Amino acid sequence: MADKKETHKTIAGLFRSGSIRSKVWTCVLIALVGYFIATLSSFYSNSRQAARLNHLQKVEMPLALLSDQALQAYKDQIEKYENAFLTGEADQAVQGNRLSSRIIELFEEMSEIAKDASVFRQETDKISALMAQYNDFSSLAAEVYLSTQAIETSIALQKKVQQLGSMQTDILTDLRHLAQYFTDKVENELEEQRRNAQVNTLFLGVLFVVVLITAILISHGFASRQLIEPLARIQNMVRLFAKNAEVYRPPLGSDKDEINNLALSFWEMTQELKETMVSRDYVDSIIKNMSGSLMVLTPNLQLSKVNAKTASLLERSEDQLLGLRITELVCEEMRPLFQDKALAPLRKGEDVANLEICLLKKDGVQIPVLFSGSVMRNADNSINALICVANDITERKKTEQVLRKNEIERALAQTASLARIGELTSSIAHEMRNPLSSINMNIKTIQQELGDANPAFHELATIAQEQSRRLENMLNDLLNYGRPLTLQIRPTSFSALVEATFNAIARPRDEKKITIKVHDNLGDTLLEIDRELMIRALTNLVLNAIQWSPEESTIAIASRLSSTISAHDQAIIEVRDCGPGLDSSKSHRLFQPFMTSRPGGTGLGLANVRKIVEYHGGSVTGCNHAEGGALFTITIPITSPHLSPA
Numbered sequence: 001m002a003d004k005k006e007t008h009k010t011i012a013g014l015f016r017s018g019s020i021r022s023k024v025w026t027c028v029l030i031a032l033v034g035y036f037i038a039t040l041s042s043f044y045s046n047s048r049q050a051a052r053l054n055h056l057q058k059v060e061m062p063l064a065l066l067s068d069q070a071l072q073a074y075k076d077q078i079e080k081y082e083n084a085f086l087t088g089e090a091d092q093a094v095q096g097n098r099l100s101s102r103i104i105e106l107f108e109e110m111s112e113i114a115k116d117a118s119v120f121r122q123e124t125d126k127i128s129a130l131m132a133q134y135n136d137f138s139s140l141a142a143e144v145y146l147s148t149q150a151i152e153t154s155i156a157l158q159k160k161v162q163q164l165g166s167m168q169t170d171i172l173t174d175l176r177h178l179a180q181y182f183t184d185k186v187e188n189e190l191e192e193q194r195r196n197a198q199v200n201t202l203f204l205g206v207l208f209v210v211v212l213i214t215a216i217l218i219s220h221g222f223a224s225r226q227l228i229e230p231l232a233r234i235q236n237m238v239r240l241f242a243k244n245a246e247v248y249r250p251p252l253g254s255d256k257d258e259i260n261n262l263a264l265s266f267w268e269m270t271q272e273l274k275e276t277m278v279s280r281d282y283v284d285s286i287i288k289n290m291s292g293s294l295m296v297l298t299p300n301l302q303l304s305k306v307n308a309k310t311a312s313l314l315e316r317s318e319d320q321l322l323g324l325r326i327t328e329l330v331c332e333e334m335r336p337l338f339q340d341k342a343l344a345p346l347r348k349g350e351d352v353a354n355l356e357i358c359l360l361k362k363d364g365v366q367i368p369v370l371f372s373g374s375v376m377r378n379a380d381n382s383i384n385a386l387i388c389v390a391n392d393i394t395e396r397k398k399t400e401q402v403l404r405k406n407e408i409e410r411a412l413a414q415t416a417s418l419a420r421i422g423e424l425t426s427s428i429a430h431e432m433r434n435p436l437s438s439i440n441m442n443i444k445t446i447q448q449e450l451g452d453a454n455p456a457f458h459e460l461a462t463i464a465q466e467q468s469r470r471l472e473n474m475l476n477d478l479l480n481y482g483r484p485l486t487l488q489i490r491p492t493s494f495s496a497l498v499e500a501t502f503n504a505i506a507r508p509r510d511e512k513k514i515t516i517k518v519h520d521n522l523g524d525t526l527l528e529i530d531r532e533l534m535i536r537a538l539t540n541l542v543l544n545a546i547q548w549s550p551e552e553s554t555i556a557i558a559s560r561l562s563s564t565i566s567a568h569d570q571a572i573i574e575v576r577d578c579g580p581g582l583d584s585s586k587s588h589r590l591f592q593p594f595m596t597s598r599p600g601g602t603g604l605g606l607a608n609v610r611k612i613v614e615y616h617g618g619s620v621t622g623c624n625h626a627e628g629g630a631l632f633t634i635t636i637p638i639t640s641p642h643l644s645p646a
Helices: 002-017 020-087 090-116 118-145 155-244 258-275 280-288 307-316 332-347 394-450 455-482 493-504 507-512 531-548 605-615
Strands: 293-297 301-307 352-360 366-377 381-390 487-493 515-520 526-530 553-560 568-578 620-625 629-635
Touching: 020 090, 020 118, 020 155, 090 118, 118 155, 155 258, 293 307, 307 352, 307 366, 307 381, 332 352, 332 366, 366 394, 394 455, 487 493, 487 531, 493 507, 493 515, 493 531, 507 531, 526 531, 531 553, 531 568, 531 605, 531 629, 605 620, 605 629
Parallel strands: 515 553
Antiparallel strands: 293 301, 293 381, 352 366, 366 381, 487 526, 553 568, 568 629, 620 629
């Protein structure tokens, strides 16, 4: 008895202090036990039903079938005997006698089946008596009906005929009663099985419902005591802590009980927070002394709190700022950008970092700032407020303007220098063009005079003509490089640039069977550029890519906006080939004049590309792509500066 009590205490202790997993498995076990009970009941009920159906199939239905067959065979035999008696044909009597063995076999089969079933003891006796009665009948019938012609003259035979008639009627009646009995027995048993099946179905349905409800109630009671109530205690601890009330230490429990451990950990956390939590005044002091402008917005974008820096920056009092919508403080031309790049992401719960916008002072003066924001949420994950910070970048913008001015001045100085170089190169080119033209004319004359008479001299003349043409191309590149540029700015789409470039490089592209893939991510964005100069620069890069790429390879041209969030977006154009890549030892001299690694190159192509791009206020770089080949990148402002020589 003591051992039994100890076992119960151990199990109860396991349920009280076990882990969440053991408690959950206990609930599952309760459900499984209920399911097991219902399944066993269903199995038992179905087994009984199957046993009854098996008895019906093996005993009652065969008895009904055999009795019906015996009755039918006996009727056939009587019919043949009567035909023999009326017509005097001996064949009919012989056929009737033959049926006797079949009828006796049917009686024996019925007797054998009924004998194995204890419920048919009386029927077994009836079958045996009926079979004995039939044996007497069949013996007498075989004797009488084979002597049908002598019946009329024999009184003894007539008495036997009368006796056969009486026996025949008795046997037929008994057989009918027996067949009807077994048929009724089968029908009654089938009806009984149907009723039993309905009762069984109803019983199992009720049983399953009762077991289910019982299992649910037991599981709910167990879960409430072991899971829900401990979690409710933790929830109450959280509420007390949120109200800044005293949170009491939870009772000690098992180390395996995760819920108890969670409650204990939360209590320990509250004690640590009491020691480390800063006061509200301390937090307000931090906000007040922030170097940046802090603005707290409601979900409908109204200012609900600002720090002193914000009031000072916008030259308004805190009362004047509170309640205003943030869009009222953004300059009008930047409101679409602010709506798209700041407010839309914040409404989606995304952070915004370093968006360059301009805020308005009370007098309408614009202040450039870097705007950042993040979302503060409620316990139900809804947006509680938007925390925004704006850092004044007025001084940085002034510095950028100074640097930009210096860049323009250097560009203008370089333009003036190039103008002087251009004048010199123009005079040199003019002096060199006439001799080159004369040389070309003389070489053509020599080729015409020689014809095919002297192949060696004809080949030398061809080489001289090619070298003369190379000098002429070099002069043209030198003139283009030395000549100062005047930009003819007009809005142009990237697709128009690519189309014009394709027309310019169609012949070399087709000769090498090069495929050019274009990825246009600028779409409808228009670039304010000098169309002809930028076509020349892009054509030069694509021709270089074709010359360095193997035959039947692919060149990629791509365009996109700069990923840097800025009020002045930049466009990026990339050209990538499938060649051997750039020589790392010469990459720093890539855009210098007369620097070339290609046989027959003048070394002024990339220099002219850089000159055109820089005149647009952009830059061009070259490097090796990670997947092979060279990658040249042009970066230009969408709104280009208008540079002209001083």
